[in-house]
Amino acid sequence: MPGALIMAGRSLRLSVRSPDALLTALLLPVMLMVVFVYLFGGAVAIGTSYIEYVVPGVLLLCAVTGASTTAVTVCQDMTGGIIDRFRSLDVPGLVLLAGHVTASLLRNLVSTVLVVAVAVGLGFRPHSDPARLAAALGVLLLFVAAISWLAAAFGLAVSAPEAANGALFFLMFLCYASSALVPVRTMPWWLRGFARHQPATPVTETLRGLLLGQPAGGQLWAALGWCVGILTVSVLLSAVLFGRRTA
Amino acid sequence: MSDELAIEASGLAKSYGTVRVLNGIDLRVPCGSVFALLGPNGAGKTTTVRILATLSRADGGRARVAGFDVARDRHQVRRRISLTGQFAALDAAQTGEENLRMIARLAGLPRAAARRRAAELLEQFELTQAVGRRVGTYSGGLRRRLDLAAGLAGHPSVIFLDEPSAGLDPQGRLITWQVIAGLAASGVTVFLTTQYLEEADRLAGQIAVLNGGVVVAEGTAAELKRRVAAQRLDLTCPTAGAFGQVSQILADRVVHLDPAALTVGVATDGSAAQVRALLDEADPGRDLIASFAVRGATLDDVFFALTGGARCPAR
Numbered sequence: 001m002p003g004a005l006i007m008a009g010r011s012l013r014l015s016v017r018s019p020d021a022l023l024t025a026l027l028l029p030v031m032l033m034v035v036f037v038y039l040f041g042g043a044v045a046i047g048t049s050y051i052e053y054v055v056p057g058v059l060l061l062c063a064v065t066g067a068s069t070t071a072v073t074v075c076q077d078m079t080g081g082i083i084d085r086f087r088s089l090d091v092p093g094l095v096l097l098a099g100h101v102t103a104s105l106l107r108n109l110v111s112t113v114l115v116v117a118v119a120v121g122l123g124f125r126p127h128s129d130p131a132r133l134a135a136a137l138g139v140l141l142l143f144v145a146a147i148s149w150l151a152a153a154f155g156l157a158v159s160a161p162e163a164a165n166g167a168l169f170f171l172m173f174l175c176y177a178s179s180a181l182v183p184v185r186t187m188p189w190w191l192r193g194f195a196r197h198q199p200a201t202p203v204t205e206t207l208r209g210l211l212l213g214q215p216a217g218g219q220l221w222a223a224l225g226w227c228v229g230i231l232t233v234s235v236l237l238s239a240v241l242f243g244r245r246t247a
Numbered sequence: 248m249s250d251e252l253a254i255e256a257s258g259l260a261k262s263y264g265t266v267r268v269l270n271g272i273d274l275r276v277p278c279g280s281v282f283a284l285l286g287p288n289g290a291g292k293t294t295t296v297r298i299l300a301t302l303s304r305a306d307g308g309r310a311r312v313a314g315f316d317v318a319r320d321r322h323q324v325r326r327r328i329s330l331t332g333q334f335a336a337l338d339a340a341q342t343g344e345e346n347l348r349m350i351a352r353l354a355g356l357p358r359a360a361a362r363r364r365a366a367e368l369l370e371q372f373e374l375t376q377a378v379g380r381r382v383g384t385y386s387g388g389l390r391r392r393l394d395l396a397a398g399l400a401g402h403p404s405v406i407f408l409d410e411p412s413a414g415l416d417p418q419g420r421l422i423t424w425q426v427i428a429g430l431a432a433s434g435v436t437v438f439l440t441t442q443y444l445e446e447a448d449r450l451a452g453q454i455a456v457l458n459g460g461v462v463v464a465e466g467t468a469a470e471l472k473r474r475v476a477a478q479r480l481d482l483t484c485p486t487a488g489a490f491g492q493v494s495q496i497l498a499d500r501v502v503h504l505d506p507a508a509l510t511v512g513v514a515t516d517g518s519a520a521q522v523r524a525l526l527d528e529a530d531p532g533r534d535l536i537a538s539f540a541v542r543g544a545t546l547d548d549v550f551f552a553l554t555g556g557a558r559c560p561a562r
Contacts, residue, residue, distance in 0.1 A: 006352050010338070017340040017381075081334030085397070088300050089353045090325035247304070 003091055007099025011073065015103050021069050025107045029062030029115045036181060037122055044182060055119045056207035057180030059140060060200060062115050064171035066108040067147040070100050071167035074155030078245060093242035094235070097152045104148040105141060112140060127213035136210035139223055143203050146227045147171060149234035156241035180204045199226035253278045253405050253436035254299060258308030261294050268294045270460035271308065276453065278404075281427070281437040283451035285444065290457040292440035293333070296409045299438065300330040313405050326355075329398040330407045335390045336397065339383035343374055343393050346382060347400055354401025361400075368396040372426065388419030395426055406430060408439040412446060424449055448472075456553055464553045478517040480525055481540045484509040489535040496529050502552050514552070517541050 015021055036058060041050040074097060077083055086096055116124075126133070154167045175181070177191060178200035184192050195201055202222035209215055254276035261269040269291045276282040286292050297303040299312055301321045310317045313327035337346045344365050351361035369375050372392050382390060391411070398406055411427060412420040427450050430437050441447050447454045448468045456464040456471070464471060479502060484490040490509040494501055503512025511529075515521050522541065530536040 003353065006349060010341070010349055013345070014338060014340050081332050081336040082338065083336075084297075084300075084302055084330060084332050085336035085350070086353070087302055088325055088328060088330040089350065089401070090322055091353055246302070 003095045004098050004102075007091065007096055008102035009099075011099045011103035012106060014073065015069075015107055021072075022107075024069060025066045026111050026114060028065050029058065029111050030118050032061050032065075033058045033115055033118055033122070040181070049123075051119070051122060051124050052212060053208075054181060055116075055124045056204050056211055057175070057178075058119070059112060059115060059207060060143070060178075060180050060204050061172070061175050062111055063108055063140060063144045064147055064175055065168065066111055067104050067144050068151050068165075068168035068171050069107070070104045070148045071151040071155035071158075071164040072161050073100050073103075074152045075158055075161045075164035078156060079160065083246070087246060093246065094239055097149070097238055097242070100152055101145060101148040104151075105144055108144045109141070112137075126211045128211050132210045132213070136207050139203065139206050139210070139220075139227070142224070142227045142231075143199075146230040146234065149238060150230055153234050153237040153241055156238060156245055174198060174200045178204060199223070199230065202226060251277055252311075253280075254282070254310070254312050254438060256295075256299065256308065256310035259295065259298060259305045259310060260307035261291075261298065261303065261305050268460055269298075269305070272457070272460075272462055274310075274455060274462070276436060276438060278436055279431075279434050280453060281431045281439070281451045283447035283454045284438070284440045284457055285442070285447045285454055286440070286457035287442060291460045292457055293409055295457070296330070296332075296407050296438070296440055300328055300407045301325055302330070327403060328405045328407060329401065329403040330409070331394050331398040331411065332409045333413055335382075335394045337382045337390065337394060340381055342379055342381055343385070344369065344378045346393065347397055350397045351400040356401065364400055368399060371429075372396040388415055388422065391415060391419060391423060392426065395423065399430070403435065405436045405438065408437065410440055410442070412441070412443070420446075458553070478515050479503060479512045479542055480515040480522055481510050481512045481542060482526075482529055482536045483538045483540075484511070484535055485537040493529050493535050515541065 015025070033055075036054050037051050041054065044050050044053075077086075077096065077100075083096075128136070151167045151171075155164045158164050158166070177187075177195050178184075178198060179195065180200055184195045184201065187195055202219040203226065205219040206223040209219065252275055254274060256272060256274040259269050259272040259274075260267070272291075272295060274282075274284075274295075284292050284295060294303065298305045299310055299317060301312075301317050301324050304318060312324050315323040315327075317324050338349075341349070347365035347368055348361050351364045352358065356364055369378055372395065374389070374393055374396065377385060377389055377393075382393065385393065391414075395408070395411065398408070408427070412423050415423060424446070427437060427439065431450070437450075439450065452467060454466065454468055454471055455462045481503065482493055484493055487506075487509065490506065490511065493511050494504065497511060497513050500513050501511055502514050503510070505512075513525060513529075515525065522539070526536065526539065
């Protein structure tokens, strides 16, 4: 569909030209990595080297950081004059949003490569093979797509780009309260139930399994289920919110 | 419905919550003409444009644009129109050329044709010096011009312009007017909204005056002017008593009343003979009027005359 390609090209061009968004997307994940490995890493004793444990988690944090920008860019489009132009040109709402999500996926691809490169520089060594690496990347990108659509729906629901920024904090919390950075068993009992049964934990565990050569089977289905579920609900929700917003 | 009409609306109504914005509007705009919807802020101009451009749905009534129903055949209508709203619909982080190319592509032009069209429009709107610059660095006038150019990217047959000269300096306004006049000459139908009588007068063949969600007058500029003289004679009285007497003598010819300034305004053509006659008539004893001034009619006067005393809420 040419419309989707044009919109994706536009979103990508806009993200490359927005220095603060680019900085958030590329530099923040690397900084988070350094913070967790060097600042908190020393205090976390989990039996294996912490960098091996935390890299999959940082990849997840990096994904939500990059994907949450989608909420802001979508909200900017909806509150500016350009949405009327797109609508009078008969660009369907979902095509416009798909452009933002595509740009988000490509941004995240770049930041993921960057984070992995820095991780390898810091001593991270994946125990994996090309097929499992590809599978890990696939799961991560599916997660990014799901979270980007969720952020897009959030961007449609709020009335100002400043408020759209809040998407990041909700998504960050989801990562913190999961097995991304510390094992769930070290958490207080009342948090463990939530931490085990929310999307960030199975996605992290799947990445961990695929990158470190451990079995990931059980968590893989949970991870895929969550991602596909979030994706489906978010796309439908976005369609409804877009319709309501432009009624 | 006739093929000769680019826009045809009957009984358009729209409410937001309990506020009735449009209260049954009828419009007929012939193909290839320039039509102005004149009215103050809050009259319902933007709502009308949004309904005709398929961006809002009317609660009542129906409208056809370029031969298609705006509610049932939205997609057909959208293929034939463009809308340039009050706020620049451009990406600040893209250059003028990139914006035009993107819009031309979205309007259905293939890649190479979109590039040619963008170059063509930049030339036509004298934007070539700003081609490579991001729109974020443009002045208000330049941005407006690019916005108007963007509206033409897909060769629309009906163009909607919502307050095309809002926020422009006099020079920018003049350039915009030239552009709109050029559009009219190229055969497309232009539907514009404005708060300025002068703008409607300069550009439009047909004018509809909108106030409080209803069309209070319709006609050519000349017809409207016959109903509302182009100029106003303001008579300032020395005392409140004199003010009362003068208003009584002129009665239903009064188009402006300012009790605080003790000023009574009547329509005039500005000729010495008519001003002299009016002064004699309003002040037979030569003691009721202290001073007078002849000024151009404002939108306020138009509304005063057309709505029988309803004040223009914009002022």
